[in-house]
Amino acid sequence: MGLKRDVSLMTALRYKGQGPFLTYILHRIGGLGMAVFISIHLLASFLGGSGGRFVNNIYQNWAFQIFIFFCVLFHAINGLRITILDLFPKLIEYHRQAITIEWAAFLAIYGFAVFNIIRTALGG
8 A cells, every 4th residue: 555645746846855855866866877877888898899989989078977977976975875874773863964974075076086087188
């Protein structure tokens, strides 16, 4: 028996779940981005030749590298936060603080990585 919820579409679209909801959505986007990357990688391996060169040009694009690094890094850090909170249930009451720490670590590492990707793309 499922849950019965009387929530209209407009109410759902106005939902502002803030930090926890944002991390939930970004975790899903990160997983989907990695799945697309792996699919493209496998396709390039099977195509070989000119198809492989085309895919390698996509890999070498700085925007693609920034997106994939975002997906992998956010998915990993958020997964680590989820694992820690699952292993230590007494910390659940501090989940918002854990999200703040997660964002601080993510932004520091991601900012450094984006700086280096762009610097390399510009030939520096």
